[in-house]
Amino acid sequence: MAPEGKSEKPGFAAPNFSWAEYIKYRPLYPASYYDRIYRYHAQHSNTWDVAHDVGTGPGIVASGLANKFRHVVVSDPNDTYVDIACDRLTNEFGFPKSQFTFLQESAEKSSVQDGTVDLLVIAQAMHWTDIEAAMESFARQVKSGGTVAISFYGRSLIAKNPKALAGLEKVYDVWVAKLHEMGGFPSRASRVTDSGFDVVPFSTKHWEPGVKRIFINTEGKKEPICMSLKNMKPFESKVGKDDVMEAERDDGWTDVKDSEWVKGFFTSVLPNIPEEDVKEFWTEVEDAVGGPDKPVDIVYPAVQLLATRK
Template sequence: MKDNFSVQSAGYAKFRPTYPQELYDFLFSLVSAHHTAWDCATGNGQVATVLAEHFTEVFGTDISENQLAHAVQKDNITYLLQSSDRSSFADQTFDLITVAQAIHWFDFSAFYAEVKRTLKPGGVIAVFGYGVMQIDEQVDIIIHKLYKTILGHYWDDERKFIDQGYQTLPFPFRESSVPELYIKTSWNFDQLIGYLNTWSAVQHYEKANNSSPIDLVISELYATWGAGQKEVKFPILLKVGQ
């Protein structure tokens, strides 16, 4: 599994969007018991924190020590520095396993073997993420130029699974039908720029060119944005199985 996020872990914790309660309500409705959950590639613990409100014990694992250093602490969450494809958990431990905005980086076969080993009978695996945000027609055109034209070949190959809406993602489980869901939030201009700086392709571009790709569009973005806040919507990508 690649670690593309240690270098901007503080920004990741501050600027990445949060999932709506509707997503969690749907997932929890599918789980027959709420004893133990594993949030794999937990990052800053965003999802683990919500799971901790509904499960007796939650484990959050990540390969980034820096990400875990920024994770939200709760008494019933245990954070572990572990890879997705080789965990220390016993067989049939979990009622629910989640992966948020990270499954596309995994060694699928190795991780899914761990899922099948550590899920309880009838347990649920949920992998979810989000695509490129939608704001308004004019801003979206500039964001698309940054995403596709400027950063196109700076994205890792694995990004294709997000671009394809997780539809081509290997998923060897009995799938449940899922609702259409969105992350909806409101941002000012600084929040937009903060979020764009968390993109892994931005980091790759900066390393290769010693300059920020956002500088190429920031004036145009600012002029288009105007004053105040804008509504921001991210389509949620979701696969759930047993």
């Protein structure tokens, strides 16, 4: 499923993108995120030598992996991103540089040697890839018995306030409509999330039966993962007949913020749209919660896919 259409660069390649703002307005990965992956991996391999964080961005997930694995490959296709990750991992988090291999390259065309990776993780990035090509690359890298872990969390949803949530949904309706107008990467990425990542195939040639597709804070439904119910354009499902669908409630993916933070989260998703296009809907949100600085209960819908290499 190669990208098509007008816009041929993923959102995070935008020149105005700020990782500082992204980190400020995005959720922290809860301990349960790593625990879920590690429990699964321990059941099938229990080898903790090499991990690969694909599409690392500023090294958020790589920092977690470095606490568990002897060595972590850190890769991203975008200019300067691996440099940012290197700086954060070594200077901010204090890991030795020798614990990492930093690669500026795509998920689809990795230089990582065949069968050398125990755990390959791609978080908040799979929707930007050519999925079929990326999956072939992952299968080549991961050792027999090793794990691939694909994850995505959706937009921050306002809980316990239907009026505020309705206003927020209108904001994302406008944004997703713009993505489809742009075509190319933005539209395609939106359609992947609309599919609840059911579009990710796990070939029986490479992966053991029983692939786990875990929906978190969605009551087992994939619709909460999408950014706009009004503008959903899901791809055809590629869920295998032996795949296992699971639903979990995870309070680690909840928080209390304010509507200004919710707005900051929105501006961290790319590509950006003019503020005037959604100004009236942000007013609806703020009126419903009682002001921009009033506390708001937040819940994140998420999906994690876990598979074992044959």
